[in-house]
Amino acid sequence: xxxxFFNTLGRRRQPFEPLRAGKVGFYGCGPTVYNYAHIxxxxxxxxxxILVRSLRRAGYEVTHVMNITDxxxxxxxNDEGGDKMVKSxxxxxxxxxxxxxxxxxxxxNDTGRMNITRPTVVCKATEHIPEMIALIxxxxxxxxxxxxxxxxxxxxxxxxxxxxxxxxxxxxLKAGARTALDKNKRNPHDFVLWFTKSKFENQALIWESPWGxxxxxxxxxxxxxxxxxxxxxxxxxSGGIDHIxxxxxxxxxxxxxxxxxxxxxxCWLHNEFLVLDRDKMSKSTGDFLTLQSLVDAGCDPxxxxxxxxxxxxxxxxxxxxxxLSGARNARKSLTDRIRSLADKAPPAxxxxxxxxxxxxxxxxxxxxxEAFNRALQDDLSTPRAMAELWGLLRxxxxxxxxxxxxxxxMDRALGxxxxxxxxxxxxxxxxxxxxxxxxxxAERAAAKKAKDFALADSIRxxxxxxxxxxxxxxxxxxxxxx
Ligand code: AMP
Ligand code: ZN
Numbered sequence: 001x002x003x004x005f006f007n008t009l010g011r012r013r014q015p016f017e018p019l020r021a022g023k024v025g026f027y028g029c030g031p032t033v034y035n036y037a038h039i040x041x042x043x044x045x046x047x048x049x050i051l052v053r054s055l056r057r058a059g060y061e062v063t064h065v066m067n068i069t070d071x072x073x074x075x076x077x078n079d080e081g082g083d084k085m086v087k088s089x090x091x092x093x094x095x096x097x098x099x100x101x102x103x104x105x106x107x108x109n110d111t112g113r114m115n116i117t118r119p120t121v122v123c124k125a126t127e128h129i130p131e132m133i134a135l136i137x138x139x140x141x142x143x144x145x146x147x148x149x150x151x152x153x154x155x156x157x158x159x160x161x162x163x164x165x166x167x168x169x170x171x172x173l174k175a176g177a178r179t180a181l182d183k184n185k186r187n188p189h190d191f192v193l194w195f196t197k198s199k200f201e202n203q204a205l206i207w208e209s210p211w212g213x214x215x216x217x218x219x220x221x222x223x224x225x226x227x228x229x230x231x232x233x234x235x236x237x238s239g240g241i242d243h244i245x246x247x248x249x250x251x252x253x254x255x256x257x258x259x260x261x262x263x264x265x266x267c268w269l270h271n272e273f274l275v276l277d278r279d280k281m282s283k284s285t286g287d288f289l290t291l292q293s294l295v296d297a298g299c300d301p302x303x304x305x306x307x308x309x310x311x312x313x314x315x316x317x318x319x320x321x322x323x324l325s326g327a328r329n330a331r332k333s334l335t336d337r338i339r340s341l342a343d344k345a346p347p348a349x350x351x352x353x354x355x356x357x358x359x360x361x362x363x364x365x366x367x368x369x370e371a372f373n374r375a376l377q378d379d380l381s382t383p384r385a386m387a388e389l390w391g392l393l394r395x396x397x398x399x400x401x402x403x404x405x406x407x408x409x410m411d412r413a414l415g416x417x418x419x420x421x422x423x424x425x426x427x428x429x430x431x432x433x434x435x436x437x438x439x440x441x442a443e444r445a446a447a448k449k450a451k452d453f454a455l456a457d458s459i460r461x462x463x464x465x466x467x468x469x470x471x472x473x474x475x476x477x478x479x480x481x482x
Contacts, residue, residue, distance in 0.1 A: 002015060002016070003016040003054075003058070003379075004016065004377060004378055005236075005267055005269060005379055005380075006269070007267045008165060008270050009263065009265075011167070013379065014267070016267060017266075018235045018266075019234070019266065022060060023061045023062075023063070024061070024062045024235050024236065025230035025234030025235045026048075026052065026055075026062055026234070026237075026238070027065045027226040027234065027237045028044075028045075028048040028064065028065075028066050028237075028238045029044075029066075029067065029222060029239035029243060030066040030068050030069065030119075031069065031103075031107050032073040033085070033100045033103035033104045033107060034073075034084040034085045034087070034088035034089075034103065035103060036106055036107075036290045037106075037110055037291070038288035038289060038290060039274060039290065039294065039319065040240075040273060040275075040276075040288070042110060043240075043271060043273075043317065044238075044239065044271050045111055045116050046116060046305055046308045046309075047238070047269075047271040047380075048119075048238060049115075049117055050313070050380055050382060050413065050414070051238070051269065051380060052064050052117060053117065053414075053415055054376045054413045056412075057413050058377075062120070063121070063230060064117075064121070065119060065123065065225065065229045066122050066123070067221055067222055067225050067226075068100070068123065068124045068125065069085075069125050070085060070096070070097075070125050070126050071125050071126050071205050071216070072125060072195075072220075072221060073085070073218045074199070075087070077218070077247055078189075079182060079192045079217065080181050080182070082199065085099060085205075086203060095204065096205055100124075100126075101455075101458040102461065104124075105457075105458030105461050105462030108440070108443075108458075108462065109462040109465075110290075110292075110301075112436040112439060112440060113291065113301035113432075113436060114302065114305050115305060115415040115416070115417055115432070116415070117415070118439075123225045123228075125216070125225070126205060128228065129216065131224040131228050132216045132221060133194075133209050133210070133216075135223060135224045135227070135254070135258050136152065136193045136209075136211075136216075136220060137210065139154065139193065139254055140152070142257055142258065144159060144253075147211065148185075148186075149183075149197060150196040150197025150212065151184060151194065151195050151196060151197065151211075152192070152211045153191065153192055153193065154191050154192075154193055154257070155186065155187070156173070156187055156191075157170065157187060158257075159253045159256070159257055161256075161262075162189075162249070163189075165244060165249050166244045166248075168245065168249070173189050191217060191219060191250050192217040193216070193217050193220055194209055194211045194214055194217065194220075195215055195216070195217065196212040196213060197212075203215055218247070219246075219254060220254060222247070222251050223251050223255040227255065227259075232255075232259045232261055232264075233259075233261055233263070233264060233265070233266075234264075234266075235265070235266050235267060236265070236266070236269060237268055237269075238268070238269040238270060238271070239270060239271075240271050241270045241273065243270065244270055251264075252264055252265070271314070272313065272315055272317070274317050275317070275319065276318075276319050289319070297321070299328055300331075300432075302416060303324065303328040303331050305415065305416065306328075306330065306331040306334075307324055307326075309383075309386055309414060309416075310327065310382070310383055312379075312380075312382065312383055313380060313382070314379070334390075334416070334418070337393045337394070338404065338418055338421050339421060341400040341407075342400075344400040345399075345401045360405050361402065363399075363402065364392075364395075365392060365398035365399070365403050365405070365406040366402075368389075368406055369392075371388045372389065372406075372410050375387075375388060376413055382414070385410070385414070386414070389414070392406055392407060417432050420432060437479050440462075441470065441476075441477045443455075444456045444459040444470070444477070463479070467481055468481055469481075
């Protein structure tokens, strides 16, 4: 299955060709864990999930890496303001690590509830400081840095293709430069690789480094961690469009300055924003909607997932309660339709399910499935893919069993939990919850085995917040509501 993606680098559609046949290295920028993810953030992670699921379904072996930012992200992406983590910890009277653990747990609870596949590697910034220091040393050795006012800066004028991703021209940046608040910067677009003095006072987490005790700039974590797990060059990098002009632009400059290899990443994919009343949502103002607020209003997390799939990832999507309720009704019709198809051919359906994916014979179901595949191959057009799913279920042309087999195959990319609708008599919601909790129990066991007790605790804590207790016994871990 050949994919075509719209590459932000170069602003054109391109056939996707990974560096190594059949394998994809993908890095998606993860959350800054100083607060709950808002529903706009979750749009970014659903997009990553659709990408990964679609590639895997097409036969690629995908290594998906996601960072957890628990240090260094300042309130302004351009090195301005205080550290988001430190500010949140101060406001809540907790330590930075407590805040990070709590919101990391909350994040995975949200993504689990939305059926978002856990990345292959989840890496925390604070656990990769030596890798960041080693990378900064390479950048420094290659002559791209200067030291001023106690901080180490990246000098963008030493990197001629600076701003290529965002279509910024270095001459314009020099000429029209706005004044930087940080007077140590030679150019306002220079950025900090390592902080010591300038923001030092309230920083709870600091490390020894060749430039003095301090902490890393935000951008370096993504360069260091992606290269650690995916190699010095890899296939796909993504994030929301807000990351194009600063964060991803700086990631490219640092990475290519360190390795001398270009392009660092072959394909850049960016999701447009979810907007609420035409304003962008802001996690830092505290005035935003979380997944839990949708649940409290009676919506299933998969209703929100369904809503997101209705928009193409490169189009802005307007959130409203009305459209969410429309998605809710549509998903209910979808699951009703699946049940009624199953009622028409129960024994064969069960046989299909027990055999895993079934071969679908030439005919209307296969035609729909192929059109569905073409939609995803065409820059992940989920709206068109959803239309094919609906066509399949609605037009009644395919045999019920064939229609179901095709729908379940489609759902391996969409992640709407359609198979779970049939598997048991329990309502879909309970089934999804049980599956999610079992998944979290397995993750917690793996975290304990890897001695990542903070993660293990944050998973338990996250479940506790939702009224679910875990009990460890000789036969393993069981869960109950309390
Ligand atoms: P953060 O936790 O703030 O670093 O953001 C996590 C991800 O969410 C990033 O990829 C952002 O680009 C993305 N993002 C932030 N706001 C929105 C929004 N309103 N709609 C879609 N994606 C967003
Ligand atoms: Zn990043």
